Amino acid sequence: MLTRPNTVRQAITLFVIFVAMYFSELASFSLSIDEELTAFRTDPSIWIIQGRWGAYLIERFLLPHPVMPFLTPSVFGAGCVAAYLLIMDIIDKRELSIAEYACFAIFCGFPTWFFIVEFYSNIAAVGIGLFASALALWLICKNDVSPLSRRFLGAVTAGGLAISIYQSFAPAILVLGIAISILQARTDTRKSFVKDLFRVAILLVGATMFYVIGNAVFRSFVSGSNAYFDSLSQPGFLFQHPIVVVGRVLESIGEVYGVRHGTYDNALWAIPLLLVLGGWTLLTESPYARLLLTTAAVAALVVPFGLHFLAAGSMPVRSLVGVPIAVWLLAYVAVTSGNSRIRFASAILLAVALFQIQVIQNYRQASSYLVDKHDTLIAGAIYERLSNTPGFDAKRTYVLSIFGSRPFVTNYPRPPASTVGYSFFEWDGGNPWRIASYMKLLGYSNLTGPTPDQIDSTIAHLSTMPVWPAPGSVEIQDNIALIRLGETPSYAYQQALARMANH
Incomplete structure (x- = not known):
């Protein structure tokens, strides 16, 4: 683990970066639709009805009145910082470079986050869920552990808690596991990428089972349904109109990654170029299994949209919590490339991307x-x-x-x-x-x-x-x-x- 002085200094620096990315959000108190109802809510069991029993526990015992300024986005920021430090520790980055600090701005500030940050009732819990996801992977990736060990069971518990906060953390855990496995294999030929990925898959299965069991327990105490939440589940539509669903998913992918302007209503053209450079770096510079690592990185870009296939091809942008992780992976690979030209071009594109993200944030x-x-x-x-x-x-x-x-x-x-x-x-x-x-x-x-x-x-x-x-x-x-x-x-x-x- 990182030494304590380094950890504190790095955490403070990372949180300062978070404040720079979210200063306007931290310094204001603008209510969003639904928060006028949440502010008067006295029973948080609505989260149980939505299958989010972890969010229920947080609102019940930690933040009983989540609609408040500064604190809730700050908790999200603390969760981002803690998760990032755990990831850096997994890949043995004891001293963070300018590249690691700069890429954190993508990790915590990619625009898909803005769609959930606008809801005070969600954002603190999501920060805790992001930390729990990273903790689960830290427990199994930092050292080789048996699936029957207490450490692995702790990872399953942490992962299940993350999913219970927001079901979209299930694909996010997979994306983060892919990212960590790629980065470890990229620098250490002794690491088995396939073995590491298999361990992540076991973790995800165990965490999902833990979530399902917990959900059954909590649902036994609360009755009712949520029309909006239920409307998102349309698996039958995929079998009736597969081409329509695939088309919608591809359209969403293009918009979210900046190929089209629809999602953010603003340009984000630096991101797809940065993704291409990251993929090219993996394909040309990895010590082994170059095609495998590149394919896995591309898969990481698609995994966050997995739930779209069960929802007739459309899900709220705020559900894409795995997208910032996937973008961060390829951006980080690009700006740390061994090729000086790619590294220089990626640094410029990263700076442009961060500026474009700030434009989107300030327009909002x-x-x-x-x-x-x-x-x-x-x-x-x-x-x-x-x-x-x-x-x-x-x-x-x-x-x-x-x-x-x-x-x-x-x-x-x-x-x-x-x-x-x-x-x-x-x-x-x-x-x-x-x-x-x-x-x-x-x-x-x-x-x-x-x-x-x-x-x-x-x-x-x-x-x-x-x-x-x-x-x-x-x-x-x-x-x-x-x-x-x-x-x-x-x-x-x-x-x-x-x-x-x-x-």
């Missing part, structure tokens, strides 16, 4: 800041209009029945796979429960969402009211506040209109 931060201002002003304006409406009583609690949405329009990018830049007043076509919860967070505490019967009783009048901010777009009927924000109703209100038409 600009969108978050502006939509936060927009929503705060809209909430204040609605409540002021409501308080000036005849019959308003500040001591009463009002049900919000809202027809339509109020979109936020900006010239800054709003990535389609993200919630960044999207208003609470437009999501779900204008969801009164989300809007009421968001306004309660801002201090407008006497508001709540409607029941289906209250929607039905107000839909007829709402559909004839003028659209906000016109006079008459806010009314009060008994304890129900009627607000028409837009022309097009949400799905729930469309159903109410249909029921009204049928009667």
